[in-house]
Amino acid sequence: MAPKHLLIREQLLAEISTMRTDDALPQERDLAERFSVSRTTVRQALRSLAEDGLIYSIRGMGTFVSGGRISKGLKLTSFSEDMRGRNMEPSSRVLSATERIASDEVALNLELAPGSSIFEIERLRLADGMPMCRETIYLPAHMFPHLLNFDLGGSIYGLMAEQFRVRVEKATQRVSSQLASAADADLLGVARRAPTLVVSRQGVDGKGRLVEYAVSVYRGDRYDYSFTVQR
Numbered sequence: 001m002a003p004k005h006l007l008i009r010e011q012l013l014a015e016i017s018t019m020r021t022d023d024a025l026p027q028e029r030d031l032a033e034r035f036s037v038s039r040t041t042v043r044q045a046l047r048s049l050a051e052d053g054l055i056y057s058i059r060g061m062g063t064f065v066s067g068g069r070i071s072k073g074l075k076l077t078s079f080s081e082d083m084r085g086r087n088m089e090p091s092s093r094v095l096s097a098t099e100r101i102a103s104d105e106v107a108l109n110l111e112l113a114p115g116s117s118i119f120e121i122e123r124l125r126l127a128d129g130m131p132m133c134r135e136t137i138y139l140p141a142h143m144f145p146h147l148l149n150f151d152l153g154g155s156i157y158g159l160m161a162e163q164f165r166v167r168v169e170k171a172t173q174r175v176s177s178q179l180a181s182a183a184d185a186d187l188l189g190v191a192r193r194a195p196t197l198v199v200s201r202q203g204v205d206g207k208g209r210l211v212e213y214a215v216s217v218y219r220g221d222r223y224d225y226s227f228t229v230q231r
């Protein structure tokens, strides 16, 4: 059986989906009583929902339902995991998929020798049919033989793990802002020059190899980043 806090998370997730933004969740104490578990278990479930950006807490006030934004934290996740964790169905439209010689920028980010071959896959990523981001990923060709013969419409991380035994374990990310180009605005369903968040990721596997470089352009009205900083 799944751990208790995960079962409670599932139940709360179902409840949250029927609530409105900023509605208050029941008190920790009441939830513990209702589910017949300790407050620690309730807290664990709430923490996981907060990490996924579904709820937020105000000290001394309680816990509330977040707005329609996807709030990203410090956990390394794939797009598919992000969406499923929020009860949304991920899908993709493959815009292009090619094998080519890495540009200087891509070779640098993957630490490949000039002239190396890479796969470049550009996809529009959707959640419950709604466009969320346009993403271009670059993968070293020698690590993923015949990649283009596989279905690229699902989870690339799933494909990398299942077919090639490569798992992205760590990543360096950079987040910047950009005004949507005309092409991105059309794809993402936002106004031209609407704000977007551009996230670049250099993904490293368990052996310390750079296995992915990706540039994702997220809708600025649907995404934010939130994490704890410390002195």
Ligand code: GLP
Binding pocket: 077, 078, 079, 080, 081, 090, 135, 137, 154, 155, 156, 157, 158, 199, 201, 212, 213, 214, 215, 216
């Ligand atoms: C996120 C990351 C990308 C990564 C993708 C994999 O969107 N920013 O760098 O390629 O997840 O997602 P999936 O496995 O759903 O294709």
